[in-house]
Amino acid sequence: MSVEENLDKSTLTLTSSPHLRSPVTVRRIMTDVLIALLPAVAAALYFFGGQALAIILATLAGAMGAEALAARIRHQPIPLRDGSAAVTGVLLALCLPPTAPLWLAFLGGAFAIGIGKAVFGGLGMNVFNPALVGRAFLVASFPVLMTSWRWPAGAGAWMQQGFDAVATATPLDLLALEGVQTPYVELLLGRVGGSLGETSALALLIGAVYLLVREIIDWRIPVSYIATVAMLAAIMGTDPTFHVLAGGLILGAFFMATDYVSGPVTKRGKLLFGVGCGLLTMLIRQFGGYPEGVTYAILFMNAAVPLIERFTKPRLFGAEVDSNE
Amino acid sequence: MSVKTFAGGVHPPYYKELSASSQIEDLPAPQQVIIPLIQHIGAPCQPTVEAGDEVAMGEVVGDTDAFVSAPVHASVSGTVKEIGETALPDGRKVQAIIIESDGEDRISGEAALQQQRTLQSMNADDIRDAVRKAGIVGMGGAAFPTHVKYSPPPETDIDTIILNGCECEPFLTCDHRIMLEEADEIVSGLQAIMKACGAERGLIGIEDNKPDAVEAMREAVRDHPYQVEVLETKYPEGAEKQLIDALLGREVPSGGLPLDIGVVVNNVATAVAVSRAVKRAEPLTKRVVTVTGDAVKQPKNVRVRVGAPIRQLLEASGGFSEAPARIISGGPMMGTAIYDLDIPITKGTSGIVALSHQLAADASEEACIRCARCVEACPISLMPLYLAEYDQESALQYNPLDCIECGSCSYVCPSNRQLVQRIRLTKATAQAEQEDSS
Numbered sequence: 001m002s003v004e005e006n007l008d009k010s011t012l013t014l015t016s017s018p019h020l021r022s023p024v025t026v027r028r029i030m031t032d033v034l035i036a037l038l039p040a041v042a043a044a045l046y047f048f049g050g051q052a053l054a055i056i057l058a059t060l061a062g063a064m065g066a067e068a069l070a071a072r073i074r075h076q077p078i079p080l081r082d083g084s085a086a087v088t089g090v091l092l093a094l095c096l097p098p099t100a101p102l103w104l105a106f107l108g109g110a111f112a113i114g115i116g117k118a119v120f121g122g123l124g125m126n127v128f129n130p131a132l133v134g135r136a137f138l139v140a141s142f143p144v145l146m147t148s149w150r151w152p153a154g155a156g157a158w159m160q161q162g163f164d165a166v167a168t169a170t171p172l173d174l175l176a177l178e179g180v181q182t183p184y185v186e187l188l189l190g191r192v193g194g195s196l197g198e199t200s201a202l203a204l205l206i207g208a209v210y211l212l213v214r215e216i217i218d219w220r221i222p223v224s225y226i227a228t229v230a231m232l233a234a235i236m237g238t239d240p241t242f243h244v245l246a247g248g249l250i251l252g253a254f255f256m257a258t259d260y261v262s263g264p265v266t267k268r269g270k271l272l273f274g275v276g277c278g279l280l281t282m283l284i285r286q287f288g289g290y291p292e293g294v295t296y297a298i299l300f301m302n303a304a305v306p307l308i309e310r311f312t313k314p315r316l317f318g319a320e321v322d323s324n325e
Numbered sequence: 326m327s328v329k330t331f332a333g334g335v336h337p338p339y340y341k342e343l344s345a346s347s348q349i350e351d352l353p354a355p356q357q358v359i360i361p362l363i364q365h366i367g368a369p370c371q372p373t374v375e376a377g378d379e380v381a382m383g384e385v386v387g388d389t390d391a392f393v394s395a396p397v398h399a400s401v402s403g404t405v406k407e408i409g410e411t412a413l414p415d416g417r418k419v420q421a422i423i424i425e426s427d428g429e430d431r432i433s434g435e436a437a438l439q440q441q442r443t444l445q446s447m448n449a450d451d452i453r454d455a456v457r458k459a460g461i462v463g464m465g466g467a468a469f470p471t472h473v474k475y476s477p478p479p480e481t482d483i484d485t486i487i488l489n490g491c492e493c494e495p496f497l498t499c500d501h502r503i504m505l506e507e508a509d510e511i512v513s514g515l516q517a518i519m520k521a522c523g524a525e526r527g528l529i530g531i532e533d534n535k536p537d538a539v540e541a542m543r544e545a546v547r548d549h550p551y552q553v554e555v556l557e558t559k560y561p562e563g564a565e566k567q568l569i570d571a572l573l574g575r576e577v578p579s580g581g582l583p584l585d586i587g588v589v590v591n592n593v594a595t596a597v598a599v600s601r602a603v604k605r606a607e608p609l610t611k612r613v614v615t616v617t618g619d620a621v622k623q624p625k626n627v628r629v630r631v632g633a634p635i636r637q638l639l640e641a642s643g644g645f646s647e648a649p650a651r652i653i654s655g656g657p658m659m660g661t662a663i664y665d666l667d668i669p670i671t672k673g674t675s676g677i678v679a680l681s682h683q684l685a686a687d688a689s690e691e692a693c694i695r696c697a698r699c700v701e702a703c704p705i706s707l708m709p710l711y712l713a714e715y716d717q718e719s720a721l722q723y724n725p726l727d728c729i730e731c732g733s734c735s736y737v738c739p740s741n742r743q744l745v746q747r748i749r750l751t752k753a754t755a756q757a758e759q760e761d762s763s
Contacts, residue, residue, distance in 0.1 A: 016735075
């Protein structure tokens with residue numbers, strides 16, 4: 001008997017250790033994020049019908065088209081398989097109002113990937129969350145189109161006597177402009193005015209639990225973010241529960257601020273990042289020109305990531321006690 | 326059972342069941358052994374024999390005056406064919422003594438005379454001397470000369486000896502089998518090590534995936550003041566620094582050694598070798614190796630001669646069941662991939678693992694997505710993603726020399742990045758800078 005039997009030296013490889021790899025891949029992570037967004041997508045379809053589906057598809061087309069084009073220009077294999085452009089597309093769509101024209105959705109998706117990601121060098125290189133870059137671009141360029149809300153299906157019998165269905169405001173608008181507070185149960189279920197994905201906190205939370213259970217996201221950023229918002233709301237004399245459930249906070253805290261590429265990698269850094277996001281969100285909501293602050297809070301904190309990491313390097317095993325060297 | 330552990334680490338699949346229940350099988354002397362003159366960390370040996378010499382089994386064939394080194398012995402009786410060269414599993418070409426076996430395993434008269442010794446009659450220096458003469462090095466893989474571990478600087482006091490029975494590398498079961506089959510020899514080795522170091526406390530650490538070994542060792546220490554401690558099954562539980570931290574809550578200082586905090590860690594297989602060296606003046610010429618992997622026909626544990634070609638072990642295991650993608654000397658997390666089946670088993674070789682194309686990691690690298698899995702997995706709390714950057718100036722700021730190369734970061738990386746390989750580059754740069762400045 002010879003050992004050479006079944007041994008094919010042409011397929012024997014000599015790579016560096018380790019020789020085993022975890023089954024978790026980028027593609028699997030992105031797939032899990034897309035699965036976690038399904039309840040929110042389903043809620044959007046339920047509340048806003050076919051228009052919601054069209055907006056999501058248009059945003060996806062813009063994002064994935066830009067990803068493919070950027071790879072083409074750089075003579076690289078088209079990386080759509082990793083699923084990251086699809087995640088950006090869906091996230092951006094969930095930030096758009098249900099009245100958004102399809103060209104706007106497409107443009108936003110293309111900008112998010114083209115300017116938010118590709119110009120930095122593609123996956124892993126972008127400083128800012130691409131979906132939020134897309135949203136910030138649209139809000140700045142098309143402010144009217146980006147703030148035209150409408151009532152979702154079966155919504156708000158409690159409010160309909162006072163407000164016109166076309167000029168529907170979001171709960172944060174109502175609070176800021178009219179001093180009217182939307183009931184919690186409406187916020188939780190999503191029977192309020194708002195973007196496709198930010199209306200139903202419950203649908204988002206189901207997805208968030210999935211991400212936590214699958215260990216795709218760490219609890220530190222969303223928990224510190226939401227806790228900071230709640231605490232500041234209490235200190236400022238407004239209703240903490242309302243501020244947590246209203247607007248894009250749940251979507252932002254669990255799905256945007258937790259973006260790997262544009263967030264910190266250290267544990268303490270994640271806590272700090274979440275606290276900073278919460279602080280900025282409340283400052284913008286209470287004192288800023290916009291009723292909503294999640295987008296700019298996260299984008300601002302994205303820029304602070306290198307600084308945060310510098311001050312939150314983990315304590316080296318065997319280093320002097322409490323040294324950060 | 327209370328279970329101890331360390332921070333960080335990963336949970337790879339273990340595949341221990343492939344060989345865990347196979348009793349250690351003694352393989353006969355091969356026709357020829359290749360004894361590398363360096364099988365350890367430290368200075369290489371010089372040949373003490375010439376081509377054509379007759380050698381007895383256990384006879385010294387290479388030695389040196391350097392302190393951090395260990396002599397090498399003939400693992401068969403026969404004729405020195407040549408002083409030649411061999412590759413080690415890590416690819417280094419080193420000088421080696423090649424001995425043609427006469428198949429008789431004849432031992433030298435001097436060795437036979439020394440076979441009646443007791444631990445009681447020996448002092449610490451005698452034990453250290455016996456360990457050095459037997460050429461014992463760490464058998465868990467690192468191959469650090471064992472007598473050096475027992476020789477602390479005068480101001481250092483060793484209080485605790487830890488025997489490492491974790492065997493946290495996936496697939497490997499040689500230490501598991503040794504604990505089941507040679508528990509008493511392990512305990513007698515521990516006694517000798519305690520005496521050599523003047524330590525008061527003796528611990529044996531075993532992962533909780535080996536309850537039968539825990540039971541066997543507890544039975545063996547029943548009349549001794551030693552404790553058997555159960556540890557979580559987590560990689561790299563058996564890394565020296567992590568094991569000490571898990572058992573004693575003491576951290577080996579950055580850049581330091583276990584000796585600095587009064588601890589000596591030895592593998593259970595090393596303890597067996599120490600026991601034999603002390604009681605019977607028996608040199609280290611055989612060791613237990615696990616031959617396993619999903620591409621091996623009959624995975625098993627074998628006791629083989631140091632210097633036996635890897636081919637002999639694979640033949641004894643029936644060869645390959647399918648084309649292997651990777652043949653590894655050592656475990657799959659820290660071992661080295663090999664190509665040549667005629668390179669020898671050394672004192673530090675704990676396993677030969679053949680992985681199929683399904684199991685071996687060979688996916689191509691993707692971009693780092695900064696997911697932080699490597700940061701969370703690192704048992705030393707390093708930031709592997711930054712240590713692995715090609716920009717060495719930046720990478721050097723992240724404590725490269727503290728990396729123990731356990732591979733946890735590469736294992737968890739969803740982008741299949743070769744983090745350990747890159748960190749080795751950073752380490753080499755850091756070492757070169759250190760040497761330049763000193």
